[in-house]
Amino acid sequence: MTQKDPLADLAWPGATVTPSETCTQAIRGACTKGLCAQRGVSAVGRALLTLGLSLLLLGVYVWYAISDHRPSALVNTALFGAVGWLGAQAILVFATLARPPGKRGSRALRIGLLLGVPLLFVGYLCLVSNEQFAFSKFTHGYPAAHAVGCGLVALFFGALVAGGAMVAWRKTDPYNPGISGAMIGMVGGLASGAGMSVACPSHEAFHACFAHGMVVFALALLGFGFGRRLLAP
Amino acid sequence: MDRYVDGHADAFDGLYRKLSPTLMGYLLRLTRNRARAEDLLQITFTKVHRARGSYLKGAPVLPWAIAIARRSFLDERRAAAVRNEDLSADGSLPEPRPEAPALPAEMSDALEIALQRLPESYREAIELTKITGLSIQEAASVLGTTETAVKLRVHRGYNQLRKELDSFQRAT
Numbered sequence: 157m158t159q160k161d162p163l164a165d166l167a168w169p170g171a172t173v174t175p176s177e178t179c180t181q182a183i184r185g186a187c188t189k190g191l192c193a194q195r196g197v198s199a200v201g202r203a204l205l206t207l208g209l210s211l212l213l214l215g216v217y218v219w220y221a222i223s224d225h226r227p228s229a230l231v232n233t234a235l236f237g238a239v240g241w242l243g244a245q246a247i248l249v250f251a252t253l254a255r256p257p258g259k260r261g262s263r264a265l266r267i268g269l270l271l272g273v274p275l276l277f278v279g280y281l282c283l284v285s286n287e288q289f290a291f292s293k294f295t296h297g298y299p300a301a302h303a304v305g306c307g308l309v310a311l312f313f314g315a316l317v318a319g320g321a322m323v324a325w326r327k328t329d330p331y332n333p334g335i336s337g338a339m340i341g342m343v344g345g346l347a348s349g350a351g352m353s354v355a356c357p358s359h360e361a362f363h364a365c366f367a368h369g370m371v372v373f374a375l376a377l378l379g380f381g382f383g384r385r386l387l388a389p
Numbered sequence: 390m391d392r393y394v395d396g397h398a399d400a401f402d403g404l405y406r407k408l409s410p411t412l413m414g415y416l417l418r419l420t421r422n423r424a425r426a427e428d429l430l431q432i433t434f435t436k437v438h439r440a441r442g443s444y445l446k447g448a449p450v451l452p453w454a455i456a457i458a459r460r461s462f463l464d465e466r467r468a469a470a471v472r473n474e475d476l477s478a479d480g481s482l483p484e485p486r487p488e489a490p491a492l493p494a495e496m497s498d499a500l501e502i503a504l505q506r507l508p509e510s511y512r513e514a515i516e517l518t519k520i521t522g523l524s525i526q527e528a529a530s531v532l533g534t535t536e537t538a539v540k541l542r543v544h545r546g547y548n549q550l551r552k553e554l555d556s557f558q559r560a561t
Contacts, residue, residue, distance in 0.1 A: 171520045172410035173417050179427040187438040193396035196442035256448035263535050327443040330456035331530045389440030389457050
């Protein structure tokens with residue numbers, strides 16, 4: 157059943173106003189002077205570039221793990237997981253970024269993804285870790301220092317991926333640049349966190365959650381802030 | 390838009406003819422000042438021009454341009470809020486904010502005043518859907534919120550408008 161507009165009978169003000177001739181000439185002059193074709197990279201191209209950066213980072217982590225003579229069984233297991241998360245990143249990028257702005261899914265859905273996916277990732281890291289210290293042991297001495305080091309490395313490499321992707325997607329979303337930026341940050345965080353599981357010698361639960369998992373939340377937050385500046389035209 | 394991105398100047402003229410009256414109307418409603426609206430229109434088209442390379446094919450153009458215009462308005466308002474103003478000799482601000490007339494003469498004036506009295510979120514939702522003519526989905530995109538929120542704002546805004554206009558009708 158359609159609802160009748162209760163104020164339809166009113167004389168609503170007009171929607172259109174013609175700008176002055178001076179204004180029109182100024183705009184025309186600015187926008188057509190030396191006008192040339194400026195076709196940027198397509199949405200699919202940008203999406204592939206983003207995933208390429210993630211893949212490159214995973215490659216760096218794998219190379220590090222192999223050159224550091226990690227047990228191959230552990231590397232293989234972590235690598236399967238990282239490839240799975242790369243698939244998740246591909247779905248996220250194509251579903252929420254590669255579509256034209258305004259058709260990228262509802263805001264609620266994207267905020268839900270921004271909260272849900274990092275939680276799932278942390279849950280996954282908990283599940284696949286094969287040892288667990290007492291929390292008090294984790295917060296002191298070598299485990300704590302190692303976690304801080306790992307976290308900073310993951311943050312740095314994740315920020316490189318997210319930063320590169322942010323440049324690829326710049327000026328593409330005037331509607332919700334913050335949310336799109338957070339999505340890009342989350343993808344960078346997933347790439348770095350999942351890759352870190354391959355490269356890091358520790359497979360302890362708290363270490364994995366805090367040093368490898370929290371980077372996803374941190375980069376999503378940073379992406380939100382930078383996205384508002386970089387992704388809006 | 391695609392031909393403009395490909396560098397055709399005549400395509401810009403077509404785009405300008407199609408977009409500028411709606412954008413100007415929208416900006417005039419936001420600013421209530423023709424000179425400021427024209428400044429913002431220039432800023433908006435400059436941003437459209439600079440961002441044309443990153444325009445994603447298939448995106449609807451009018452909501453895209455309105456979102457850029459709205460963001461330009463919000464940026465300008467934010468900058469104005471922190472900008473130092475020189476006071477005139479008598480110590481007042483150079484451009485005092487015009488007061489809305491208290492007693493409208495006609496229904497259309499009453500509607501205009503009632504719209505100005507609405508909370509900003511309700512007014513924006515009504516102006517985009519009812520006056521500018523965007524769909525609920527497009528308005529939700531421009532405002533960066535959900536369709537349900539836009540429907541709710543329009544509904545609540547309508548109720549307030551109706552109350553204001555009823556009281557005007559009783560008074561006349």
